[in-house]
Amino acid sequence: MRLRLWSYFLRQALMNIMNNRLVHVIGLGTMFVAILIFGTFLFLLINLNTWVQGWGHSLSMSVYLEDGISEGKRDMIASWIKSLPTAEIDRFITKEGALKELRRVLGAQAGLLEGLSTNPLPASLEVVFEKGEGLRLDPDRIKKELEKMEGVEEVQYSEDWLKRFKGLMSLIRVGGLIIGGLLCMGILFIVTNTIKLTIYSRKEEIEILKLVGATDWFVKTPFLLEGAIQGILSGILALLILYSGYYLLSTEKIHFTSLGVFDFIFLPYEYALLIFLASVALGLVGSLIAVGRFFDI
């Protein structure tokens, strides 16, 4: 009996959609675009986050030493660094080593270096911080401490701009919440009005249903299903398009001249599921609002 009822509701809902095709196509299109915008935003945010985190994990520091530094001073600096938690000296690069490295990087252009009479490159200590933990230290403070030491010429680390980036990220996140909220409201508005239109087109039938003893629930359910279907379709469609976009990006691999190659990841499946469920929920809530208003007789 239940099954029969539900198949009746589903038939009604599909019939409503067919009878109001244009309204539904427009509603669905708008809802799809809204979800796609939000999904794209989430996709970019998650990728940015992954990149930033990746850089955070590989926090490294180059401590450039003055020319002609004594071995004693060098060891002192090294042991100070080793005393820092999670810090480790990856390697010591001598002046010659640095030059060799530069030659390797320049490759065919290495001939440029032939004219040098002296080696201009400093020796350096390459410091790495253990994965993840590195961020707990304040690299800026370490840099200052080191630069105060005798024999240290300069300290560079990969994170100078990461901090600024993190500030930007939280700004983006807040922006995302606002955009998400607005999009949700927009979607609700669209669904509510789409369903309202079908309700109006079936006003007569609703009246008759009520007169022959249909419960409110019986009358309302097809409209709720209609909203849910709209949510399901636009959610699936948006995720599909988003995935196609991701597929294109990841096969083409976007090259940024200064930043190198970026690997994109797709939304983790929990997020994709969340987007899908959210669009279904929005469809349902939107139609609930529509039937709620209508049936307040």
Added chain:
Amino acid sequence: MNLLAAKKTYSPGSGLPNALSKGSTLRNGLWTNDNLWAKVIQLFHLFKNFGPNVALRDIDLRVLKGEFVFVTGPSGAGKTTLLRLIFGAERPTSGQILINAINLNRISRSSLDLLRRKVGFVFQDFKLLPKKTVFENVALALEVTGERGSFIRKKTHQSLRLVNLAEKEQAYPLSLSGGEQQRVAIARAIVKDPLILLADEPTGNLDPDLTRDIITLFRNIHMKGTTIVVATHSRERFEDSGQRTIVLKRGKIVVEK
């Protein structure tokens, strides 16, 4: 649904209307009384205004279980309004309506829905759905109850045969004559085996032959114990003596016999 099927005997003090007499049982969500003289419809000091327009004034009426009552009177006398009030489609301005001892002023929306499954109404303007076939229109009254499909089909065929429309099952209402549409409306009202049948001008569009058929049909339904209230201009058409008749004029009961 199980809840509704539950049969339970009324015990005083359970917060039900006083008018509920002993021996009432809860059946299909309704308090019913198998006592032959149970009052199925009770109206107390009923008034209905539409703005300044008084459609019904001070109506007092009791209809017993199994009675066949005519309500007549000129156009605008308030016949339709009276039936709509009994059906719960309209709320009284003042006064009380008790259907099977249920006070319509206090009934919840969902109980009213259940009540309507036991009260058939033949509307003056039929209220058929133009986009549904005759069969679907009649079946609708059972669809809403969530009955089994086979049961719905059986009852719908039966009901349409009773009104002589078996061969028009797949037609659409707008392709039917006024009289045929009227009979579809009657079929829909009786398909659920109502306890009470309210009919607003059920023969208004019928020729004398069909009128006689419909009257015979109503008599047969009445024989099965259904309480019937028929509103009509032209009681003569029913050419029957000894039937209880209420004459309305400008919203008041002027004759009752």
